[in-house]
Amino acid sequence: MFLINCPFCGERDQSEFSSGGEAHIVRPKQPTELSDDEWAEYLFMRKNIKGIQFERWNHVHGCRKWFNVVRDTSNDKILSVYKMGEKPPVNYK
Amino acid sequence: MPNYRIHKTEYIDETKRVSFKYDGKTYFGYEGDTLASALLANGIHLVGRSFKYHRPRGIVSCGAEEPNAICQIGSKKDLTEPNVRATELELYEGLEASSQNCWPNVKFDIGGINNFISPLIPAGFYYKTFMWPKSFWKKVYEPLIRLSAGLGKSPTEPDPDIYDHKYVHYDVLVIGGGVSGIIAAKMAAKNNFKTLLVDDKKILGGSTIYQNNESIKIDDKLSSEWLKNEIQEIKKLSNLSIKTRTSIAAYHGYNFLLAKENLTDHLPEEKKENKIRQRLWKIRAKKVVIATGSIERPLVFNNNDRPGILLSNSINKYLDYYGVTCGENIILFTNNDSAYETSISLHKKGIKNIIVDLRKSASSELIKQAESLGIKIYFNHVVTNTFGYRKINSLEIMKLSEDGNTTVGNKIKLSCDCLGMSGGWTPMVHMHTQSGGKLDFRDEDQVFLPKENSEDQISVGSCNGDFDLENIIDKTVNKINKFLDIDNQDYQDTNIICSKENDKRNIWLLPNKIPLGKTKCFIDFQNDSTAKDIKLALKEGFRSIEHVKRYTTTGMATDQGKLSNMHALGIIADTAGVKMGTLGTTTFRPPFTPLTFGTLVGRNVGKFFEVVRKTSMHEWHVKNNAEFENVGQWKRPWYYPKNGENMHDAVQRESKAARDSAGILDASTLGKIDIQGSDASEFLNRVYTNAWSKLAIGKCRYGLMLNEDGMVYDDGVTTRISENHYLMTTTTGGAANVLSKLEDYLQTEWPELDVYLTSVTDHYSTASICGPNSKKILNKLFPNLDLSDENFPHMSFKEDKLENINCRIMRISFTGEQSYEINIESKYGHSLWKMCIEAGKEFNLTPYGTETMHLLRAEKGFIIVGQDTDGTMTPSDLQMDWIVSKKKFDFIGKRSLYRSDTVREDRKQLVGLLTDDPKEILEEGAQIVSNVKSKPIDMLGHVTSSYFSPNLNKSIALAVVRSGKTMKGQKLIIPMENKNINVTVSDTIFLDKENKRLNA
């Protein structure tokens, strides 16, 4: 059970949060310009890696804010949290 | 009656005699006993039958690792518990226990025959035998296995006990109250860490607390005396909480641990009443110290499972802690020094004993002490066989060859009534591995140890492979100082004398002249697997430890292989000729010892099992005999039976009344989201398929929401309250998800939009009145409101007051009738409802439930998201192309509507179905085909909604059918179990296609 440091509320139990999958996938600004393949790439393709992963989490039973998390999936350690719109910390590229 | 209680100890209160029943017979013990120690005091070793061969089995250990002494406690239908370890169960007045794994009784049972046919029950027996024929499984094999295995009985009635949950936060959690745990807790608490120390036993002290050997001393005191003093010290520390009778069940990531505290299991019946039985502690600790100790290993030799064969250290504990000797003529069989402590203790109490030691020689102080006491020691000898059916009565030993691979010389037969085994010690690394820690293998004494200690978790003491007292104390002190970044000097000058040494001669499977196939060298006592089974599995090609484990069932019983896993691994490594450390171990999974469901569930039973949401009108529905339907967490009236009506009759009456005169529905559960902000219109444009910018203030519009994959996600009516203020309604079940989805887009994709979302579902109660007389009823309630179609047309909104209370009234319709939804602040919902009912009396205003609502909307062909759709339907599949804006640049899911898959002509599409026999009602979910003769039958789709319409006097249905759009008028077949039903594809709208009734 993670202890997640919500950027707005501080450390809270994982049960207050819901996970929203891979972070930094930007919805295309002009979907109509995209081919089926390009749209499918945005719509369906997600990474599932062993190692450092960028994820979206929502403090759904708290402040309801979405934010980003850097997590090492090999040991579940959360390395960093940062707000939506902020750039991922460079040391975890 | 024999009495094996041979001396007094401070842990047994001989002034408090306790009577208990075991297998129907009454015995006596004392306060302080466990069930196991009390049985042994009465000379009872035989406590069960083995799982597969039904061999007699006795008490083996004194703790959580016990594989044999598994009991059924109590016999009441609601208060009986299986799989309780007699070694952990504290004795109390009136305790009733029975041996579990034997039918009809422990001394004579039918399954014992398996012992003689055991050559027929090899590893994988169940997989090989009970596979074929298939029909035999349910009727023959399973009942047979269940009957003869009899792994305890579950209670058949609800558990009347009270269980509790509690969350706590600590700086430091110390697991285990032995010598290292006590030192760690003291150091932490004295240095301002808020500390919790838990131990599964009744008292602290671990195995040191009954240590009384003169050659093991701390500060010139017996180690037990020294430790008692330490315990007194730590009890004074204000920073330290101590929880005894508390065991850690699971160690999850981020130092989140579950502990079970036993509160009343040791109390007599009358003192248990109305008290919390067990509490589940949910612990978050910044740092965790694991000090769980180690357990002694058995030895693997022929017939090592007879009653009277125990772990050597357990014999010592029964003697020095409980005052009970396990026999009068004891043999200790060992490969290391620790059995000598037991031997000396027994000798001092006048119990005759001899030692058989695998080692060629040994010379520690402890051994010299034994020798000087005149205890006979057979070095370099091995036990090759044991005898005695219900209890051991003798054994044979032989000399070991130089390399230890075979036996040499002649058999020596020794008589005994008890045998102690000591195969060395296995560190309890369960907590470390549960937390995600890795293990290392130490070759010299063949143990797995915690590989690394992270910054927030550490193992100390014998669970970390430090076995002698000097090592334990020194290392623990150093490690804790470093771990907590403190400089505690309390143990700086502690003087420790420990004459035990660590050398041992490890042989996993002991040699024997008898071929292995003819021996019974048990590895897993509870699941009855032998060395032979392991070897057979290897011979049959199994290599992975996880596979061997499952194939032979080694380590898969309720003790999870606490005594057997290491031996299984060792024999696999030896047989396969690989190093044991390279094999890895099986996974240790929580719980460490079995937990009752009650503990896990806590207070969430009965009406607290699940959250229930009720509308403000709920009481009225109950009073008026509504049957309820669960919709998400909501209780919604399903229908209101009158005068003994069944559901069908009630729904027919309600549906007819709503169209003939007036009906009223509690619509409070519909999700309501308040949307405000200067970009609210733009936001709606992006989330719904249709256009919203031009919706006038005071008007309502139906919207369809898609997922980004183009599939219908939710629908509902949204009202423009003012320029920058909308009220969105969602489906009852979808409300929370819709809000989450909208928040997601708003916060992450479109943060530039000035929009605020608030869930107001619970803020308003809603009464929906429909039918030709609805306007008249509204007029009575709101006499000042101009209800004319010109002033208040369909799809518009007005505000008015009902006795000074503000109401929002939407003229919208889900039934096709003229219809008004009155919204009022929740607390007035009940009054509003009653006023509506009162005003509607003269118009036969009929309350209707969800079933009638579904029927009425189906007559009009309105979809229900989640019933007529299933996450694979696009608006076009639903024949709702009209609601998809062609002009809008973008909205959620737009691009997906012309992916190659979504534009296929042969997708499943929504159609209406009419049965050839108008009285025939289709079953929802029924398959639809065009030809029943072809094989395999081509499935075209299925029925999604089906009703008998009292207003049309015929059966109607909605269905999704492949290429259904082009099939109007076509005949199809619904094949049912005993008949085929003929149907014709129709339009989805069955009633009032021209929408005349909306303004009637």
Ligand SMILES: [Zn+2]
């Ligand atoms: Zn938060």
